[in-house]
Amino acid sequence: MSVPRTPKKTAPGALPADAPLEGRIIAAHGRHYTVEFADGTVRKCFPRGKKAGAAVGDYVHITPQGKDEGALDTILPRRNLLFRSDEMRSKQFASNVDQLLIVIAVRPTFSDDLTGRALAGAWSAGISPLIVLNKTDLADELPAARARLAPIAALGVPVIELSALEPEKVHTLLAPRLAGRTNLLLGQSGMGKSTLLNVLVPGAAAPTREHSTALDMGKHTTTSTKLYHLPGPGGDLIDSPGFQAFGLQHLTREDIIRGFPEFTQPIEQCRFYNCTHRQEPGCGVLAALKDGKIDPFRYALYERILDENLAGQQRY
Numbered sequence: 001m002s003v004p005r006t007p008k009k010t011a012p013g014a015l016p017a018d019a020p021l022e023g024r025i026i027a028a029h030g031r032h033y034t035v036e037f038a039d040g041t042v043r044k045c046f047p048r049g050k051k052a053g054a055a056v057g058d059y060v061h062i063t064p065q066g067k068d069e070g071a072l073d074t075i076l077p078r079r080n081l082l083f084r085s086d087e088m089r090s091k092q093f094a095s096n097v098d099q100l101l102i103v104i105a106v107r108p109t110f111s112d113d114l115t116g117r118a119l120a121g122a123w124s125a126g127i128s129p130l131i132v133l134n135k136t137d138l139a140d141e142l143p144a145a146r147a148r149l150a151p152i153a154a155l156g157v158p159v160i161e162l163s164a165l166e167p168e169k170v171h172t173l174l175a176p177r178l179a180g181r182t183n184l185l186l187g188q189s190g191m192g193k194s195t196l197l198n199v200l201v202p203g204a205a206a207p208t209r210e211h212s213t214a215l216d217m218g219k220h221t222t223t224s225t226k227l228y229h230l231p232g233p234g235g236d237l238i239d240s241p242g243f244q245a246f247g248l249q250h251l252t253r254e255d256i257i258r259g260f261p262e263f264t265q266p267i268e269q270c271r272f273y274n275c276t277h278r279q280e281p282g283c284g285v286l287a288a289l290k291d292g293k294i295d296p297f298r299y300a301l302y303e304r305i306l307d308e309n310l311a312g313q314q315r316y
């Protein structure tokens with residue numbers, strides 16, 4: 001009598017061990033990435049060959065290898081992609097971002113140029129910006145910081161004032177605006193990005209440091225971009241190292257103009273459809289600048305970004 005064969009035991013719906021898995025990149029470390037899956041597990045993944053870099057926030061397909069590693073096969077289509085630059089080059093670092101939290105502080109003094117560039121980067125990528133003015137506990141210097149922010153606030157960018165040292169304010173003013181979205185913390189070193197992260201994500205335990213100490217050491221406290229999950233209704237918060245330059249070199253002239261929403265109406269008056277708004281006769285932007293309807297510092301920033309991009313194009 002033959003013994004019936006026991007059917008092979010596979011859990012219903014289980015995939016073979018080497019089937020591709022979909023996950024999201026939550027951290028980047030040079031050549032490898034930490035990919036997280038729906039069940040909360042993570043794998044250390046290496047890109048196959050010399051593929052263009054992936055970014056934190058990317059949804060990817062990987063082929064599992066061993067217990068906790070994998071090969072990165074495909075980067076799924078991105079909704080948007082942000083770049084940061086150093087002296088050498090512009091590098092993609094975060095993707096699929098819903099909201100850019102530009103963190104500035106009452107002290108140390110923040111750069112208007114960088115804030116303007118971060119805004120231009122957000123708008124040109126179709127990401128809504130939110131400015132967080134941190135360290136309001138340093139009350140003496142608060143009026144000066146507000147005054148410097150006024151031209152940007154006048155563009156209609158929402159500004160939230162708080163102090164990371166007063167967690168209840170962070171929970172009532174900021175947390176509700178982050179729920180259910182992928183939010184990126186961006187700003188210069190020492191503005192308090194990681195301190196805010198630690199308030200919003202219990203257990204994140206991100207290192208923070210007095211700015212002057214960080215500068216003496218010649219580096220930022222946060223050294224890599226990392227995605228954390230927000231508690232409660234969900235959403236994600238990405239912490240990033242302090243930036244000294246924001247990558248805009250990849251932008252076309254049309255992209256740059258999207259970074260200056262106050263130009264949109266005046267542009268309708270431009271005589272030439274391909275007006276660069278620099279010296280053309282009958283330019284609506286130049287007219288608005290002359291009438292005081294466009295802030296001269298914002299216009300100067302537009303010229304700087306445009307010049308840099310033209311210089312960059314000539315180099316290649």
Ligand SMILES: Nc1nc2c(ncn2[C@@H]2O[C@H](COP(=O)(O)OP(=O)(O)OP(=O)(O)O)[C@@H](O)[C@H]2O)c(=O)[nH]1
Nearest residue numbers: 135164190191192193194195208209210221222242
């Ligand atoms: N007074 C005051 N100090 C703060 C506040 N938020 C952060 N700090 C301090 O500011 C310093 C820098 O904070 P971090 O959170 O490390 O700054 P960061 O923006 O993450 O800096 P990088 O990682 O280098 O980009 C730390 O000493 C914090 O304790 C605040 O609301 N008020």
Ligand SMILES: [Mg+2]
Nearest residue numbers: 193194221222
């Ligand atoms: Mg930090």
Ligand SMILES: [Zn+2]
Nearest residue numbers: 270275277283
């Ligand atoms: Zn024009």
